[in-house]
Amino acid sequence: MKASDRLSIGELARRTGLAVSAIRYYETEGLLTAERNAGGQRRFLRSDIRRLSFVQIAQRFGFTIGEIREQLQSLPLERTPTKADWSKISRGFRHELDARISTLTRLRDDLDGCIGCGCLSLKKCKLYNPEDRARRYGSGPRYLLGDDPAEIGD
Known part of the structure; x- marks a missing residue:
């Protein structure tokens, strides 16, 4: 992979709308991995844009960092995830979302x-x-x- 295929943390922040500090936090939590260039600067894969977008969406649904990390561990690191890879993750969350929807429906109906x-x-x-x-x-x-x-x- 060419060095030009990698993104700086600033570019990743611009592309995802996240603060650089949030990206560092997600890295320490194991949600993505950076390589270091000769100058010691972090370099991320372009596919990390989707990983971080997924993190943001999953957090809005109320999933914890641990739950998100567990799902992301099934994604390949050596290549850009495919539609099939993302579908597998979505199936992993679907059961939990269905249970939450059921609970919220009961709450609404019985409030x-x-x-x-x-x-x-x-x-x-x-x-x-x-x-x-x-x-x-x-x-x-x-x-x-x-x-x-x-x-x-x-």
Whole structure:
């Protein structure tokens, strides 16, 4: 690979919209790897533009640096990732996103009613969660955490 195929950290920052300090942070977290030129300056692959774009998107979806790192480890470092490589990563996140969407949908739909929290302060709780039956499955908002009210019944 030619030296001209690599980007300086400043160029990578301009191309991704990230601060240089953020790129350094992501490098220390193992999300990308830089080579050093003869002068000791970092040089990045052009494919790191996509890696960092993916990092930004994944963070907006609420994924942690560790979760992102785990997914990015499946990408090849010796070549630019292909569409198939990126599809594999997206499948890895799809299950988690589907679970989050399901939880948010339940939250939206049940926000004004009983959520199985055990407070028993609403009249509806006496019908929906009588005698705090949901507590059998643990503390907290059991129905929002995925417990099915139909299965909690006596």
